[in-house]
Amino acid sequence: MRTQITNYIRAGYPGIYLVSHEESRVEAELKAISKAIKYRLYAWSATEGMIDTADGTARSANDPLEAVTAVGELPENSVVLLRDFHLFLQDSNPVLIRAIKDALAVGKTKGKVLVILGCRQVLPPELEREFVLMDFNLPGRETLGTVLDQICQSAKLKRPADNERDQILDAASGLTCSEAENAFALSIVTVKGVRAVNVAAEKAATVKKNGLLELVEVREGLSDIGGLDCLKDWLVKRRDAFSRRAQQYGLPSPKGLLIVGIPGTGKSLTAKATASVFGRPLLKLDAGKLYGSLVGQSESNLRTVIQTAEAIAPCVLWADEIEKGLAGSRSSGSTDGGTSARVLGSLLSWLQEKRS
Numbered sequence: 001m002r003t004q005i006t007n008y009i010r011a012g013y014p015g016i017y018l019v020s021h022e023e024s025r026v027e028a029e030l031k032a033i034s035k036a037i038k039y040r041l042y043a044w045s046a047t048e049g050m051i052d053t054a055d056g057t058a059r060s061a062n063d064p065l066e067a068v069t070a071v072g073e074l075p076e077n078s079v080v081l082l083r084d085f086h087l088f089l090q091d092s093n094p095v096l097i098r099a100i101k102d103a104l105a106v107g108k109t110k111g112k113v114l115v116i117l118g119c120r121q122v123l124p125p126e127l128e129r130e131f132v133l134m135d136f137n138l139p140g141r142e143t144l145g146t147v148l149d150q151i152c153q154s155a156k157l158k159r160p161a162d163n164e165r166d167q168i169l170d171a172a173s174g175l176t177c178s179e180a181e182n183a184f185a186l187s188i189v190t191v192k193g194v195r196a197v198n199v200a201a202e203k204a205a206t207v208k209k210n211g212l213l214e215l216v217e218v219r220e221g222l223s224d225i226g227g228l229d230c231l232k233d234w235l236v237k238r239r240d241a242f243s244r245r246a247q248q249y250g251l252p253s254p255k256g257l258l259i260v261g262i263p264g265t266g267k268s269l270t271a272k273a274t275a276s277v278f279g280r281p282l283l284k285l286d287a288g289k290l291y292g293s294l295v296g297q298s299e300s301n302l303r304t305v306i307q308t309a310e311a312i313a314p315c316v317l318w319a320d321e322i323e324k325g326l327a328g329s330r331s332s333g334s335t336d337g338g339t340s341a342r343v344l345g346s347l348l349s350w351l352q353e354k355r356s
């Protein structure tokens, strides 16, 4: 991630759009990048104006239009972080769009980079080609490990043993840094130590918040399913394909399983049993909730789902009642402007390309 952003800045890209919920982590990352390549970092928000992060001096430019105009007065080689700017682009203010285009043109020659940070992608078509779009990935194990060590240190607890630490980090994967920090802290307050079960329970609550995914607790196993012997056999055979040894050997891991059948014949039951056969957490996707009312929202919802699932991986992603979510993708062009066809397309290409 860091090298990618660094390369964009050094190559003279004047506009970068980062999609993330984690403002402070993005800002810390940009600070480190700017320092390494000797750029100045300015951070703008509607409440604080434009702040020079090196010395803390602020210029009052609380209006988004003023902020973009102020970019012209900044010294050469600077990175400007624009917080919440997607909210101002939402209603396509023509003056603001023009100002951004002007700032990008000047930025290209003077080494000034506009970085828009928002929790979802809102780019009017006029600006689509001017910005590179990047999903700022959720923190990896290493970053979460640092968060864990810091919180243990400040609570004067000793570092968890290696295998316990692994379990805690597994439980925390898929959370943002601040969510993980909160989950660790809550666990320390309630049971006087960081426990994987408590962190996992917090994660289940967090994942549920956006209403798209739910972490389901599984009790059902293969022995609960009557009949379906071929399917059970298939699952048991595939179990080892996810192991480290199989991957080192070069065995491709199974991509997915589509279960079709008349109501009440054990489709949902099999999905749950799959998670317990593989010994992985079960994430349930509500396909019907993927669709949002705003343009581009459905696609961005799917990206959120994929990002969370990949961060929690290895896991079983259960898309229940998928035919209801993707119904109508054939006539999509004339009924919903192609949204469901695009969502289906993104889902299929992810299924094919995914490595996690």
Ligand SMILES: Nc1ncnc2c1ncn2[C@@H]1O[C@H](COP(=O)(O)OP(=O)(O)OP(=O)(O)O)[C@@H](O)[C@H]1O
Pocket (backbone or CB within 6 Å): 224, 225, 226, 227, 228, 261, 262, 263, 264, 265, 266, 267, 268, 269, 270
């Ligand atoms: N093969 C089976 N073995 C044991 N129990 C079964 C089997 N098939 C269905 N059941 C039971 O029937 C109930 C309904 O099953 P399930 O919810 O898995 O059906 P489904 O195929 O997902 O149906 P729908 O299409 O309505 O979602 C469950 O309580 C499940 O335990």
Ligand SMILES: [Mg+2]
Pocket (backbone or CB within 6 Å): 267, 268, 269, 320, 321
């Ligand atoms: Mg079902």
